Amino acid sequence: MKIGILGIQGDVDLHRKKLEEAGLDWCIVKKAHELEGIDGFILPGGESTTISKMLERYNMDKVLKEKIVDGLPVLATCAGTVLLASRIEDGEEEISPLGILSIKIKRNAYGRQRESFEVPLKINLGGREEKIVGVFIRAPKIVEFWNGVDVLGTFEESPVMVKQGKIIAMTFHPELSDGVAVYKFFEEIIKGSV
Amino acid sequence: MSEILTGTFKLKVGLAEMLKGGVIMDVTSASEAKIAEQAGAVAVMALERVPADIRKEGGVARMADPQKIIEIMDTVSIPVMAKVRIGHFVEAQILEALGVDFIDESEVLTPADEEFHINKHLFKVPCVCGARDLGEALRRIAEGAAMLRTKGEAGTGNVVEAVRHMRKIQSEIKRLTTLGEEELVAEAKKLGAPLELVSYVHNNGKLPVPNFAAGGIATPADAALMMQLGAESVFVGSGIFKSEDPEKRAKAIVEAVAYFDDPEILAKVSRGLGESMRGIDVSKLPQDELLQTRGW
Numbered sequence: 001m002k003i004g005i006l007g008i009q010g011d012v013d014l015h016r017k018k019l020e021e022a023g024l025d026w027c028i029v030k031k032a033h034e035l036e037g038i039d040g041f042i043l044p045g046g047e048s049t050t051i052s053k054m055l056e057r058y059n060m061d062k063v064l065k066e067k068i069v070d071g072l073p074v075l076a077t078c079a080g081t082v083l084l085a086s087r088i089e090d091g092e093e094e095i096s097p098l099g100i101l102s103i104k105i106k107r108n109a110y111g112r113q114r115e116s117f118e119v120p121l122k123i124n125l126g127g128r129e130e131k132i133v134g135v136f137i138r139a140p141k142i143v144e145f146w147n148g149v150d151v152l153g154t155f156e157e158s159p160v161m162v163k164q165g166k167i168i169a170m171t172f173h174p175e176l177s178d179g180v181a182v183y184k185f186f187e188e189i190i191k192g193s194v
Numbered sequence: 195m196s197e198i199l200t201g202t203f204k205l206k207v208g209l210a211e212m213l214k215g216g217v218i219m220d221v222t223s224a225s226e227a228k229i230a231e232q233a234g235a236v237a238v239m240a241l242e243r244v245p246a247d248i249r250k251e252g253g254v255a256r257m258a259d260p261q262k263i264i265e266i267m268d269t270v271s272i273p274v275m276a277k278v279r280i281g282h283f284v285e286a287q288i289l290e291a292l293g294v295d296f297i298d299e300s301e302v303l304t305p306a307d308e309e310f311h312i313n314k315h316l317f318k319v320p321c322v323c324g325a326r327d328l329g330e331a332l333r334r335i336a337e338g339a340a341m342l343r344t345k346g347e348a349g350t351g352n353v354v355e356a357v358r359h360m361r362k363i364q365s366e367i368k369r370l371t372t373l374g375e376e377e378l379v380a381e382a383k384k385l386g387a388p389l390e391l392v393s394y395v396h397n398n399g400k401l402p403v404p405n406f407a408a409g410g411i412a413t414p415a416d417a418a419l420m421m422q423l424g425a426e427s428v429f430v431g432s433g434i435f436k437s438e439d440p441e442k443r444a445k446a447i448v449e450a451v452a453y454f455d456d457p458e459i460l461a462k463v464s465r466g467l468g469e470s471m472r473g474i475d476v477s478k479l480p481q482d483e484l485l486q487t488r489g490w
Contacts, residue, residue: 007215008215008452009214009215009216009236009452010211010212010214010215010216011208011211011212011214012214012215013211013214014211030452030453030456045211045212046212046213046214046215046216046236047212047213047216047236047237047272047273049231049234049271049272050216050234050235050236050272050448053232053234053448054234054448054449054452057449078212079212091271094231094271107271108271111293112267112273112293112294112295113205113209113273113295113296113319113320114200114201114290114293114295114318114319115200116200116205116208116209117198117199117200117205118198118199118200118202118204118205119197119198119199120197135204135205135208137205137208137209137212138209138212138273138295173208176204176208176211
């Protein structure tokens, strides 16, 4: 099993370390053809405007969308979740999201960096309740969801972790907190056991 | 409700992590900020004047007018950074009150304190500082910097000093990893840095915070050079808006940083960018005009 990490911009290296800690193989993906032969894909945190523009300029957006629609499992954090969204509140002129995940998201919804926060969360990973420190950095907020989106975790009544088919998406950064439970759960999704 | 933490070191370094593999561009107006965002910048640095103009015009260079910073924050959705004078903690308090996302305690502005840097632990907003060598880098981290950058020689369009500083820091890190435990205390004394941080570098072979490149980067090739030398992101100051076609150059530098290890793409994005900023031979600059020697 090999998991690709989108390596255009963002905290790529932190995800790589988590995959290694979880005993999973990884590779960095920067071009469309590198999406071949991977079993799962990580959309890291970073600047969603930058990543979105680069995906378009290097013709990766369409190929990536096809792959995900065809069933490529995806783990997305923060900016990655923004990129997957169907709709973005205020800011669709800056980003064209892939439009795969049935959520509406608001960028920087909690404020600026001064308002970034850490908070203990409980998340539901395939029926198991796990505790994780949610690290929210200039985080987006899922303001609406529909069509078969399962909510795996909430904060102040908004979903902060969702699952739809083989996609798991978070508005916080599991790569910045301790443990690899989220990555192990992703492995189970790839194997088809959840 | 459970406890919510803000302003932690993890959150500060976390934002720096999110900016990796990107370009942070100096801008002096809301319209330049918009150009930077559209080109794909990961953040902008709000300034009154770019370093090349500070160098030319002389006088005391200070924090930008808050009005200008607010206009820039209202115009773009990417993080906004701004500079304060070395040691000028009140300018930093003002930037924090404005809600700026990152504070650069910068040698590009005229220092306000010739002995002490700002105690950056006191701020909820993360701070970045310049460094020329490992000792300087670790002193800044000890004061609370959540990100470092090479100083280079700002406003010259000449990458030579940034290269020197990046190579110096990298080779000093490598050297530290080869030392025995018993040598670390003496090494900490030599570097003028806390033992705890010296030990961290000895054990991990890297700095505890991201290290970006800055100071004299003017072309896509310069940016990719810094990345190949180990920088994790690139600041571009005068290099963009002092060139003939800022929009095109900004875009090209963003692509050069993302694909810094792909010469085919670098060749493509480097074509037809118009004239670069003129640039200055740093070795011809009088000693007292160097910005990099500010900071202690």
